[in-house]
Amino acid sequence: MELFDSNTILAVMVIPMVLGFLLISPMGESLSASMSDKFPSLKTLRGRLLMGSLLIALSGFIISSMTLWISNTISEGAGFCAVNSIFSCDDVIGNDDYNKVPMIGISWAWLGIIVYTFFLWILMSINKEPNAEWVGSNIKLGFMASTAGIFAIIWLMYAEYQMGKICPYCTAAHMGNLLLIYGFWQMGKLYDSGEWHKQ
Amino acid sequence: MKIKYDVNGDARIDTGLTVIAIFIATIMVISLTTSPIITGTKEGDRAPNITGKAYNGSGWEDFDLQAYYDYDWSLENNNTTGSQWVMIEFLDTDCPYCFNSIAEYQEGSQYFTPENPNWDGPHINFIASAAELTGLKGHDSSREEIMAFRDKTTGEMCNSGNDDCSTREGAAFAIPFVDDLDKSNMNKWDVGGTPTYFLIRPDGIVAWASHESDETFPQAIYRIVYDEYIVALHPQINAQGGE
Numbered sequence: 001m002e003l004f005d006s007n008t009i010l011a012v013m014v015i016p017m018v019l020g021f022l023l024i025s026p027m028g029e030s031l032s033a034s035m036s037d038k039f040p041s042l043k044t045l046r047g048r049l050l051m052g053s054l055l056i057a058l059s060g061f062i063i064s065s066m067t068l069w070i071s072n073t074i075s076e077g078a079g080f081c082a083v084n085s086i087f088s089c090d091d092v093i094g095n096d097d098y099n100k101v102p103m104i105g106i107s108w109a110w111l112g113i114i115v116y117t118f119f120l121w122i123l124m125s126i127n128k129e130p131n132a133e134w135v136g137s138n139i140k141l142g143f144m145a146s147t148a149g150i151f152a153i154i155w156l157m158y159a160e161y162q163m164g165k166i167c168p169y170c171t172a173a174h175m176g177n178l179l180l181i182y183g184f185w186q187m188g189k190l191y192d193s194g195e196w197h198k199q
Numbered sequence: 200m201k202i203k204y205d206v207n208g209d210a211r212i213d214t215g216l217t218v219i220a221i222f223i224a225t226i227m228v229i230s231l232t233t234s235p236i237i238t239g240t241k242e243g244d245r246a247p248n249i250t251g252k253a254y255n256g257s258g259w260e261d262f263d264l265q266a267y268y269d270y271d272w273s274l275e276n277n278n279t280t281g282s283q284w285v286m287i288e289f290l291d292t293d294c295p296y297c298f299n300s301i302a303e304y305q306e307g308s309q310y311f312t313p314e315n316p317n318w319d320g321p322h323i324n325f326i327a328s329a330a331e332l333t334g335l336k337g338h339d340s341s342r343e344e345i346m347a348f349r350d351k352t353t354g355e356m357c358n359s360g361n362d363d364c365s366t367r368e369g370a371a372f373a374i375p376f377v378d379d380l381d382k383s384n385m386n387k388w389d390v391g392g393t394p395t396y397f398l399i400r401p402d403g404i405v406a407w408a409s410h411e412s413d414e415t416f417p418q419a420i421y422r423i424v425y426d427e428y429i430v431a432l433h434p435q436i437n438a439q440g441g442e
Contacts, residue, residue: 065225072233075245077270077402096238096247096387113225121211121218129210138211 006081006089007168013066014172017059017179023052024183046187046196050127053183057119060176064112067093067169071109081168092167098159101152108156112173118145119180126187136191143184149177236404240388240397246405247387249287249328253375254346262377265403267324272401282401284323284424286311286416289385289395291330292348293338297394298358301348302369304394304416309373311420320425321401328377330385332393337361340380349376398423 022031023042032042041047067089070080074094081089093099093109101111122142126135153174160166190196236245246264253262264285272282288304290297308325311318329348331340337359347355347364351371357364379385388397396416398407407419414422 061221061225065229069229069233072229072235075235075238076233077236077245077268079270113222117218117222120221121214124218125211125214128214132210134211 009066010063010168010172013059013062015059016055016062017172017176020052020055020059020183021179023048023055024179024186028052045190046130049183049187049190050123050130053180053187054120054123054127056176056179056183057116057123060173060180061113061116061120063169063173063176064109064116067167067173068107068109068113070169071099071107086164086166087168088165089167089169091165092160092163092170095159095163098156098163102155108152108170111152115145115149116173116176131197135196139184139187139191143181143188146177146180146184149174150181153177240390240405240408242405242408242411244405246397246399246403247384249326249377249379249384249387251378251384253326253377254342254349255375256350256373259342259378262375264326267399268403269401270403282321284321284401284406284420285326285399286323286420287326287328287397287399288416289328289330289379289388289390289393289397291332291338291393292340292344292357292364293335293359294332294393295358298362298367300394301367305369305372307417307420310417311424320420321428323398323420323424325374326377327372327374328379328384330379330382330390330393332382335359342378342380345376345378345380 022028028048029045032039032048036043039047039051042051070089071093073080074090079090081087099109100107104111119142122138122145126132126138129135156170156174160170187196236243238245238247240246249262249264251262252259264287267283267285269282286307288297290301292298304325304327307323309315311320311323311325313322327349329340329345332338339360341355344355344357344364346352348357348367349372351365351367353363353365355364356362357367377384388395391410394409396407396409396419397405398416398419400406406423407414409416409419412419
């Protein structure tokens with residue numbers, strides 16, 4: 001494996017997502033204990049959920065941006081992804097039959113960037129003013145938007161099945177969406193229980 | 200002193216501006232590091248791919264147009280005379296104009312090759328994509344008809360069902376005929392009628408499209424492949440006698 005091949009680059013981009021997942025998971029409390037002196041917000045469940053979700057959204061944003069970059073690079077005629085019989089983002093992102101959002105016509109990469117920008121906005125706003133009165137509705141909005149992403153994930157899985165190829169970058173972006181559903185759901189639960197403001 | 204909070208202030212607007220800045224910065228980085236070429240069928244676009252089954256004289260085999268491309272090709276960095284171009288004709292074996300003009304395409308497929316001493320340019324791969332223009336009288340094509348049209352064999356009716364396919368002008372082809380009976384490739388290429396021709400550069404960029412031009416395909420090949428690439432790269436050709 002080359003030092004800077006597409007898989008290595010993806011592995012680096014996924015690191016914040018893995019950290020975010022660990023923070024929002026039940027293991028988050030014990031894992032963040034050592035870091036809570038430096039990051040006091042991690043002492044609370046609210047802080048861990050926000051920080052974890054933010055890391056996931058940031059990672060998803062970077063990966064989505066990378067898919068747009070790959071898409072542009074492919075259009076120039078160059079390949080980017082490491083060639084493998086099944087795993088090939090070039091074949092998936094570069095497939096004109098499947099790489100655009102049906103009816104809307106923009107590429108999936110663009111949609112990914114826009115959606116993750118939206119998640120970043122929601123999470124950063126809440127993180128900045130966690131006790132504002134609009135936080136509850138923002139959490140619901142985030143949960144609904146991330147849940148709607150399931151339809152896109154199912155459609156793209158169908159497309160990958162049709163092509164007989166799997167795009168690792170797209171899969172990582174999908175994983176980020178699924179993790180955010182869990183993150184927003186946990187935040188909503190905490191908010192509805194009344195524990196949110198106590199933290 | 201008591202700090203006054205702006206009760207109308209909203210973190211959402213503040214954050215919105217930050218996120219928009221991140222978004223714009225990201226797009227700027229992508230746009231500065233890439234030069235995307237749109238996929239389409241106008242000159243300068245990246246040609247859509249053609250996949251499916253193609254008849255090569257012995258049987259129907261997998262076909263992938265992209266397999267012909269050399270993405271590293273450029274005028275400056277490559278041996279232009281050694282690069283392979285692609286000429287595609289979208290046709291219907293029942294289209295009268297295709298039937299009557301096919302001899303020129305067959306002759307072209309044998310002329311624009313280094314094996315021909317009269318052609319001093321690169322090899323041009325000729326390809327035909329045969330569709331079935333449904334809804335028109337007599338336009339009921341099939342793989343057998345495509346094979347008969349290509350090989351000039353008897354037993355299938357071409358030209359709106361008026362003539363046996365073996366009676367068409369010109370010799371039998373030695374080029375692949377792609378099965379596009381469902382018009383999937385034709386639709387992808389936005390081909391409105393047949394025959395329609397496209398000249399594709401060795402790197403997969405559309406160099407010429409007949410529906411955008413008054414030239415015939417041989418004229419386009421001479422102008423683009425010969426004058427623009429061969430003579431531009433080897434100016435001594437002009438000096439040697441203006442070929």
